[in-house]
Amino acid sequence: MTSTYIKTKHEWCGMTEDKSNSEGLMERQTTGEDRVRMIARQLSEPRTANWIASEAGWSHEPTKRVLERLVDDGVLHRDDSGTHTTYYPDYRRQAMQEAMRLRDSGHTVEELTDRLADMKAQIRDWEDEFGVESPNQLRGTLAEESLDADEEDRRREIAREWEHLQRRIKIVGFAIREWDFLAPTTEPAEASS
Amino acid sequence: MSVPHPGGDPNANLYAQLKRDVLDRVPQITTVEFVPDDIEAKQLRAVFDSARLEDPPTGPDSPELTVKWYRQDPHDWFRINYTDPNTGFHAGWHQDEDHPDLGHAHFQYSAADTEDRWGITFAHESPSLILWEIVEELLEDVRPNYQYASDDS
Numbered sequence: 001m002t003s004t005y006i007k008t009k010h011e012w013c014g015m016t017e018d019k020s021n022s023e024g025l026m027e028r029q030t031t032g033e034d035r036v037r038m039i040a041r042q043l044s045e046p047r048t049a050n051w052i053a054s055e056a057g058w059s060h061e062p063t064k065r066v067l068e069r070l071v072d073d074g075v076l077h078r079d080d081s082g083t084h085t086t087y088y089p090d091y092r093r094q095a096m097q098e099a100m101r102l103r104d105s106g107h108t109v110e111e112l113t114d115r116l117a118d119m120k121a122q123i124r125d126w127e128d129e130f131g132v133e134s135p136n137q138l139r140g141t142l143a144e145e146s147l148d149a150d151e152e153d154r155r156r157e158i159a160r161e162w163e164h165l166q167r168r169i170k171i172v173g174f175a176i177r178e179w180d181f182l183a184p185t186t187e188p189a190e191a192s193s
Numbered sequence: 194m195s196v197p198h199p200g201g202d203p204n205a206n207l208y209a210q211l212k213r214d215v216l217d218r219v220p221q222i223t224t225v226e227f228v229p230d231d232i233e234a235k236q237l238r239a240v241f242d243s244a245r246l247e248d249p250p251t252g253p254d255s256p257e258l259t260v261k262w263y264r265q266d267p268h269d270w271f272r273i274n275y276t277d278p279n280t281g282f283h284a285g286w287h288q289d290e291d292h293p294d295l296g297h298a299h300f301q302y303s304a305a306d307t308e309d310r311w312g313i314t315f316a317h318e319s320p321s322l323i324l325w326e327i328v329e330e331l332l333e334d335v336r337p338n339y340q341y342a343s344d345d346s
Binding site: 024025026029030034035038039041042043044055056091094095097098101102105107111112115118119156160161163164165167168171172 | 203204205206207209210214218219220230231232233234235263264266270290317318319320321322325326328329332333
């Protein structure tokens with residue numbers, strides 16, 4: 001590497017710093033409501049409507065209206081117990097949506113089962129290779145063993161992938177177990193006259 | 194993540210969200226796919242239409258943007274990498290453990306005969322909006338200014 005220096009945000013041309021002259025790509029391709037919905041589904045802690053409006057770069061009133069609609073739809077929960085009302089996502093819904101997406105994606109239940117077995121086999125291989133039973137135990141080997149930097153990086157990367165696979169196994173397993181229950185309706189219901 | 198979540202997964206369809214919220218809406222991107230497939234879904238790969246990349250133009254092969262993102266406290270871990278096979282240009286936005294001296298996140302690029310990296314901060318906290326910042330920066334700032342950068346600049 002030739003040089004390293006910290007570049008402040010003001011040195012970036014474009015970006016989100018100054019929207020007075022031209023709209024950025026995000027502003028052209030999304031509406032305020034789009035952005036509120038995007039933010040709401042990814043909150044990692046309960047947030048106020050003001051915080052969400054500011055993150056979305058949109059005004060408070062319409063932001064609050066969209067948030068209330070998302071509460072009505074069960075996407076968000078509202079907490080009125082504190083000084084300020086806060087909103088946070090129901091992440092169960094996203095796990096369900098992901099299982100439904102897999103159910104609707106054109107895969108057969110056999111394909112999903114095969115891939116589930118692949119993912120489990122991958123984890124077993126790591127367990128055997130490192131003599132550990134969990135991603136955190138693998139991370140623990142960094143402290144216990146003298147490893148070179150490349151091997152440390154590799155183990156950190158594997159620990160992350162391992163956690164990801166564990167989560168995927170849960171969702172794929174759920175989709176397989178509930179395969180029939182999650183069957184999509186094949187025909188749109190006829191409007192009764 | 195301090196919000197209650199099931200099965201240890203705070204944001205189970207994050208990649209589907211990043212695809213729908215951001216990558217599917219970028220006019221210069223033609224296809225977006227899950228890698229290795231949508232079952233394992235370890236990352237996303239977006240393919241650019243090289244004909245739609247102007248300022249500066251590139252060759253006939255399709256540049257790619259890969260997105261690997263893990264939700265975690267206190268800072269998400271992610272690596273977003275742009276690679277142009279026509280020019281060998283590479284740009285990456287990484288919030289990982291590789292360069293703690295540069296802060297939580299850094300930008301790095303390598304062009305034909307130069308490379309550099311520096312710390313960066315984002316204006317947003319939500320993954321989809323951070324990804325929008327990165328795509329905007331790539332198209333409006335990074336490609337025009339660094340794709341053909343050289344050491345004597």
